[in-house]
Amino acid sequence: MEFEETELRLGLPGNSGGEGEVARKRGFFETVDLKLNLSSKDVGGAGLDLDHDKVKGVQKDKNLLPSVADPAKPPAKAQVVGWPPVRSYRKNVLASQKSMSDESDKGAAFVKVSMDGAPYLRKVDLRMYKTYQDLYDALGKMFSSFTIGNCGSQGIKDFTNESKLMDLLNGSDYVPTYEDKDGDWMLVGDVPWEMFVESCKRLRIMKGTEAIGLAPKAMEKCKNRS
Amino acid sequence: MHHDRADQMSEDEDDHRSPPSDLEFTSSEARNYSTVGSGSGSGSGVPESQAPYLDQVLDNVLDNVLQFLTSRQDRNAASLVCKSWYRVEAVTRSELFIGNCYAVSPARASARFTKVRSLVLKGKPRFADFNLLPQGWGAHFSPWVASMAKAYSCLEKVHLKRMSVTDVDLENLAKSLPGFKELVLVCCEGFGTKGLAAFVSLCRQLRVLDLIESEVADDEMDWISHFPEGESCLESLIFDCVECLINFQALERLVANSPSMKRLRLNRHVSIGQLFRLLKIRGPQLTHLGTGSFSLSDLVPQGDQEPELDYASAFTACKSLVCLSGFREIVPDYLPAIYPVCANLTSLNFSYANINTEQLRPIIRHCHNLQIFWVLDSICDEGLQAVAATCKELRELRVFPIDAREDSEGPVSEVGLQAISEGCPKLQSILYFCQRMTNAAVKAMSKNCPDLVVFRLCIMERHRPDHVTGDPMDEGFGAIVKNCKKLTRLAVSGLLTDKAFSYIGKYGKLVRTLSVAFAGNSDMGLKYVLEGCPRLQKLEIRDSPFGDVALLSGLHQYYNMRFLWMSSCRLTRQGCQRVAREMPHLVVELIGSNWEDMEMDDVAEKLSMYMYRSVEMPREDAPDFVTIM
Numbered sequence: 001m002e003f004e005e006t007e008l009r010l011g012l013p014g015n016s017g018g019e020g021e022v023a024r025k026r027g028f029f030e031t032v033d034l035k036l037n038l039s040s041k042d043v044g045g046a047g048l049d050l051d052h053d054k055v056k057g058v059q060k061d062k063n064l065l066p067s068v069a070d071p072a073k074p075p076a077k078a079q080v081v082g083w084p085p086v087r088s089y090r091k092n093v094l095a096s097q098k099s100m101s102d103e104s105d106k107g108a109a110f111v112k113v114s115m116d117g118a119p120y121l122r123k124v125d126l127r128m129y130k131t132y133q134d135l136y137d138a139l140g141k142m143f144s145s146f147t148i149g150n151c152g153s154q155g156i157k158d159f160t161n162e163s164k165l166m167d168l169l170n171g172s173d174y175v176p177t178y179e180d181k182d183g184d185w186m187l188v189g190d191v192p193w194e195m196f197v198e199s200c201k202r203l204r205i206m207k208g209t210e211a212i213g214l215a216p217k218a219m220e221k222c223k224n225r226s
Numbered sequence: 227m228h229h230d231r232a233d234q235m236s237e238d239e240d241d242h243r244s245p246p247s248d249l250e251f252t253s254s255e256a257r258n259y260s261t262v263g264s265g266s267g268s269g270s271g272v273p274e275s276q277a278p279y280l281d282q283v284l285d286n287v288l289d290n291v292l293q294f295l296t297s298r299q300d301r302n303a304a305s306l307v308c309k310s311w312y313r314v315e316a317v318t319r320s321e322l323f324i325g326n327c328y329a330v331s332p333a334r335a336s337a338r339f340t341k342v343r344s345l346v347l348k349g350k351p352r353f354a355d356f357n358l359l360p361q362g363w364g365a366h367f368s369p370w371v372a373s374m375a376k377a378y379s380c381l382e383k384v385h386l387k388r389m390s391v392t393d394v395d396l397e398n399l400a401k402s403l404p405g406f407k408e409l410v411l412v413c414c415e416g417f418g419t420k421g422l423a424a425f426v427s428l429c430r431q432l433r434v435l436d437l438i439e440s441e442v443a444d445d446e447m448d449w450i451s452h453f454p455e456g457e458s459c460l461e462s463l464i465f466d467c468v469e470c471l472i473n474f475q476a477l478e479r480l481v482a483n484s485p486s487m488k489r490l491r492l493n494r495h496v497s498i499g500q501l502f503r504l505l506k507i508r509g510p511q512l513t514h515l516g517t518g519s520f521s522l523s524d525l526v527p528q529g530d531q532e533p534e535l536d537y538a539s540a541f542t543a544c545k546s547l548v549c550l551s552g553f554r555e556i557v558p559d560y561l562p563a564i565y566p567v568c569a570n571l572t573s574l575n576f577s578y579a580n581i582n583t584e585q586l587r588p589i590i591r592h593c594h595n596l597q598i599f600w601v602l603d604s605i606c607d608e609g610l611q612a613v614a615a616t617c618k619e620l621r622e623l624r625v626f627p628i629d630a631r632e633d634s635e636g637p638v639s640e641v642g643l644q645a646i647s648e649g650c651p652k653l654q655s656i657l658y659f660c661q662r663m664t665n666a667a668v669k670a671m672s673k674n675c676p677d678l679v680v681f682r683l684c685i686m687e688r689h690r691p692d693h694v695t696g697d698p699m700d701e702g703f704g705a706i707v708k709n710c711k712k713l714t715r716l717a718v719s720g721l722l723t724d725k726a727f728s729y730i731g732k733y734g735k736l737v738r739t740l741s742v743a744f745a746g747n748s749d750m751g752l753k754y755v756l757e758g759c760p761r762l763q764k765l766e767i768r769d770s771p772f773g774d775v776a777l778l779s780g781l782h783q784y785y786n787m788r789f790l791w792m793s794s795c796r797l798t799r800q801g802c803q804r805v806a807r808e809m810p811h812l813v814v815e816l817i818g819s820n821w822e823d824m825e826m827d828d829v830a831e832k833l834s835m836y837m838y839r840s841v842e843m844p845r846e847d848a849p850d851f852v853t854i855m
Contacts, residue, residue, distance in 0.1 A: 065569065078630060082356030082768075083743065084659060084686040086630040087413075089439050093578055094602075094628060097555060 099198075109197055111178075113145050115205040126197045132189055139176070139205070178203045288314040298323050313483025324348070325788050327365055327389065328813065329840045332373030333756055334576035344383035344408075345374070351791050352741075353766055354388060355413065358793055358834065359817065362849045364613075367391045367416075375402030381435075383408035390414070393421030393445075400428035408434035418443030419470055427452040433486075436464040444470040451476040456481075462489035466516045466552060475787055482507050488546075491516025494554035497523035502540040509543040517552030520560060522577075537563040551575030551600075558585040568592035572619075575600040577626050583609040590616055600624040603638040603659060610642030614649025622655040622680075632687050636661025640693075647671035655680035662693040663720060668702030672709035681706050682717035686746040688769075691721040698722055704729035707737070714761075717741035727751035731758025737763050738763040742770055745825065756780035764789040773829070781805065784812055785839050793817075793834035800826040800833055806855035813840050814855040815848070 109126040122142050129135045176188040178201040188196070188203070274691070286396060292315055295301050305315040308776070320343040324330060327349045327806075336342075349365025367389045381403055385803035391414050400406060402493055406429050419442065426449060450473050453460075458480065472495055481504050488511055492501065496518030505512075528636065541547075547567045552569040556579040569592050576586075584603075586609045593599075596617045601609070603625050613620070623646060625638055639662040646653065647667070652685055653675040663685050683703075691698055699720035707713060707730050713735050718726065722745035730737065731754035738761050746752070752772040755762065756779055765787065784790065784805070799816070806814040818833040844854040 080688070080769075082353065082358045083688065084627065084630050084632065084684055084739075085356045085743070086627065086659070087355045087358060087439065089441070090577070090626065091630055093554070094580075094630075097578070097580060 022067060109200075111200055111202050113139060113142070113203040113205070116207040117172075118143060124203070131193055132196075135188075136176075139203075143205070175206050176203065177206050260380040270638075278437070283797040284310060285314055289318055292318045296321070320344060320786075322346070326840075327370070328842070328845050329788075329838060332370045336373050336377035340377065341380065342378050343380050344385070345370075345378075345381060346385045346387075347389060348387045349389040351766065351789060352388070352764075353768065353791055353793065358768065359450065360849075360851055363817070363850070363852065364845065364847055365389045367395045369590050371395050371398045371402070374399075379403075380405075381503075382406060383410075383414075385410040385413055388414065390416040391421075393418060393424065394418050396421035397428070398426040400425045404428075405431050409433055410434065410436040412436075412438045412559040413440060415441040416664040418445040418448040419449045419468070420445040423447045423449040423452040424602055427454065430454055431459060433459055434459070434462040434491075436462055437467055438464060441469050442468045442470065446470075448473045448476065450480060453480050458484045461485055461486045461661040462514075463487065463513075464489060464516065466491040466493050466518075466554070474500050474816060478503060478507070479589040484508070484844070485511075488512060489549075491515035491551060492518035494519045497521065498557075498560060499523065499535055502535060505540050505544065505690045509541070510545055512544060513545055513546050515544070517550070517554075519555040520553045521555045521557040539566075542566045545570075547571070549573040549575075549598075553579035555724045556581065561585060561589060564589065564854050565592060569594060571596055573598040576600055576605075577624065580604050580628060582606065583612070587612050593617055594615040595619055597621040600626070602626050602628045603636070604628045606637040606640055606647070607642040610638060610681065611645040611649075614645040617650060618652070620646075621648070623653065624657040625659055627659040627686065630659070630686070634661070634686070636686070640666070643667045644670050647674040651675060652677060654678060657682040657717075659684045659686060659687055661690075663690075663699065663702070664694045665692045665699060665702035666694070666699060668699070669705040672702075676710060677712060678706070678710040679712050680715040681710065681713060682715070682741070683719055684717065685720040689721045690719075698726070700726040700729065704733070707733040711736075713737060715739040718745055719743060720745075723747050724751040724754065727754040728758075731755050734759050736761055740765050742767040742771045746770045746772060749773055749779075752776035753779045756783050760786075762786070763788045765789075767793070767795060769794040771796055773799055774804070777801050777805060781808055784809055784837065787839065788835065789838040791834070791836050794832055795835075796829050796831070797835055798827050798829055799824050802837075803855050811839055811841065813838055813844050816853040816855065818851055 113122045113124055113127060124135070124138060124142075127136070129138065162190050177185050178188050178196070178200045179202045180186055181201060185204075191199075229734065231438070288311060292301075292304060292311075295304060295315075295318075298319075298321070301315055301319055305312045316338050317340055319339050320341060322335065322339050322342045322344065323346045324335065325348050325410075327347050334496075347367075350359055350363060353359060365388060367386060375398065380790070382405060384399065384406075389411075391411065399409075408431075408552075409425070409432075420441070426435065442524060446732055453476075460480070461484075463480075463484075472493065477496075478500075481490065487508055490504070490508065490512055491514065496504075498518070498520050499522065501518050501520070531676045537560055544567050548570060550564065550567065550573070553576060558579075558581050561581070568589060571593055572595055574593060574596055575598075580602060582604055583606050586605045590596075590609075590612050592676050593616060597619050599613060599617065599620060599622070601613075601624070603814075605612075610625070611621075625642070627634065627636075629635065638660050639659075640660075643658060643660070643663070644648055646656075647670050650696075651674055653671075654677050656671075656678070657680075660683075663683065668683065671681075685699070692702070699718075700723055703716075703718050703722070703726050707716065713734065716730070716734065716737055718741070724747045727746055727750070730740070734740075735758075737759050740755065740759070740762065742765075749772055751770070752767070753776050755765070756776070760783075762783060763786070766789075768791075774793065777792070777797060778801065780790070802816060806812065815836045816833065817836060848854060
């Protein structure tokens with residue numbers, strides 16, 4: 001195919017798309033840079049308090065994620081500015097209708113949860129929870145019965161039935177990630193909770209060593225933290 | 227259909243039924259032809275002393291005759307006959323149409339046409355609607371207001387499309403023209419409810435205020451309350467695009483005070499209960515209605531809603547209703563309320579209503595007289611089949627995507643298109659978004675719908691071939707230009723090679739507007755079109771591999787065209803500069819700041835060129851990111 005438009009450009013509603021401002025979805029490894037220490041005080045009802053404006057202008061190459069993405073599923077096509085040619089007014093109206101109807105639907109939002117090293121998957125209904133903390137608590141309870149072996153040079157603590165996922169994550173290199181509607185693997189906790197529920201398709205609690213393939217620099221920071 | 231108000235619904239209401247000529251005098255002056263101003267009006271053999279008197283008689287006769295000439299194409303032709311005709315035509319032209327606000331200056335327009343009552347002015351190129359033109363590019367209404375205030379005391383009507391209008395402009399317009407009657411703003415921006423408030427309070431003779439798909443800033447101003455008290459001559463109030471809360475009591479009062487009101491389109495902040503109240507007042511007179519949200523008010527908790535909403539009879543009084551739209555937050559359960567009016571409808575706009583096939587069926591079954599139908603693809607192919615089964619009078623169909631992304635599901639396909647082509651042979655205009663299409667279905671439409679004037683197919687995934695055969699979509703579009711002999715507007719999509727363009731150049735002799743995206747293989751594609759389509763007026767191209775060679779092959783054509791837009795193609799600065807040098811009356815704008823940093827012969831893959839004819843020097847209001855060659 002000739003002339004493939006592969007530039008990743010997302011125009012926010014109301015923004016001019018032709019020049020400058022480009023909103024890029026924050027991918028996994030660049031947020032590893034920010035905060036891995038998901039202690040309870042950081043997680044509020046609206047998720048982590050990050051400046052979403054940082055999303056704009058962050059250079060990110062989508063191609064660094066293949067080891068994370070499910071190899072069976074092809075990566076979603078990059079959206080191009082102004083295509084399909086539907087006026088932003090119309091797009092905005094339909095988008096806001098959709099978000100309103102989703103609110104009132106209140107159907108269940110079951111997603112699969114996998115944890116690296118765990119023998120089987122679980123399923124959670126995201127609508128059962130109101131905050132990230134609730135979710136972590138629940139996940140911690142779900143997976144606390146497993147014993148997890150060594151993970152590279154870090155060494156992962158064995159933990160008892162009582163310990164929660166937060167303990168697991170604290171000081172270790174387990175990272176909660178999720179696959180969103182576009183097929184990208186994202187770090188859990190960046191976006192407001194409601195937005196996360198809308199876009200999350202599945203969860204994966206990933207070993208930090210998986211991240212090595214993504215961004216060595218990020219792994220350094222991981223190691224330096226503990 | 228020419229004066230059918232439903233035209234206002236179209237997202238591009240250019241008249242595709244007669245040849246174009248936005249101010250053709252621009253091209254004649256541009257070419258410096260001698261038709262205008264050559265010779266004197268008097269015939270030969272008449273003694274000199276009597277000549278001025280005869281001129282006077284002639285002028286009077288002409289004056290009276292030319293009054294009746296309404297078509298601007300005819301007027302442009304008449305103005306080229308001789309000086310006398312030029313002069314008389316100029317003073318008798320009451321409707322001035324300017325297709326590109328930068329083609330001519332306000333001063334020049336008002337110097338020539340002195341008795342204008344109605345002005346139609348268009349600004350930004352259409353691709354601005356899709357965020358391809360940065361904010362602040364131009365198309366300001368301000369200089370026109372200033373000029374008109376001085377020149378046109380009898381100006382009553384202004385219709386703007388894709389112009390930048392400020393609150394101050396609105397206020398000045400109203401202040402300088404106290405007898406002003408009609409304001410129509412389509413796809414405009416730059417103003418807010420403050421400007422609206424000022425405008426409506428000053429325009430005591432206002433008959434029409436139509437705000438269509440415009441961006442209106444919320445200044446938290448209760449503009450509806452600013453309409454003058456007492457009886458109003460308001461005939462049309464369209465504000466469905468205004469995303470601000472409104473004072474319903476004031477609106478109700480206004481509607482009650484407007485016995486001539488025929489067209490009312492509400493915004494989504496008007497609930498269904500409020501709609502019914504308005505229908506009780508004005509239902510019988512309304513010809514055009516926009517229903518607002520068509521759901522219960524979200525300000526009042528569900529349980530406390532007005533208990534007695536009479537869904538069954540709310541619309542029964544609407545005997546004059548022919549055009550229905552709105553349904554901004556539709557609750558499909560309430561749809562049966564519109565049954566009483568379905569049989570009379572000629573125009574139905576469901577394009578903001580997320581309804582499925584089963585919800586559509588009982589409605590569309592009754593719409594035998596429907597000519598214009600706008601809808602979301604949520605109705606699926608089966609829904610289109612239902613349309614095809616009933617709407618035998620259908621002239622215009624637009625199917626919009628509920629999920630406008632490349633990789634979305636795509637509930638409509640070639641099946642729906644085929645059904646429509648078989649059921650609606652009178653179809654003249656179609657806009658169809660889909661994910662899958664076949665050449666066979668497009669060919670079928672070209673054969674079944676010979677009256678097609680506008681064919682716009684958008685296969686949302688770029689470069690997508692015929693999904694059954696895997697072939698490019700060349701043959702389908704080829705069939706359209708070949709078989710649809712009246713075709714003037716075409717938008718192509720899917721996988722297309724230069725062959726498709728060779729078809730367009732060969733058969734598309736009446737094509738005036740062409741939209742191209744992600745198509746073609748080489749310069750030949752564009753060349754075919756520029757060399758083959760003599761009536762081409764508006765050509766907009768994005769992300770296609772056409773370069774300088776192609777651009778330069780169209781020099782013979784560019785003065786005949788209103789504009790050429792090319793973005794993310796393969797042009798170089800050098801190529802654009804060459805065109806600018808060879809064609810002094812073309813303004814060649816390079817949009818995007820990187821053009822300056824580029825080497826002359828670097829291919830400018832991500833940048834835009836917008837080129838248009840003009841009798842003026844290049845504009846002085848261009849922002850930083852525009853370089854004029």
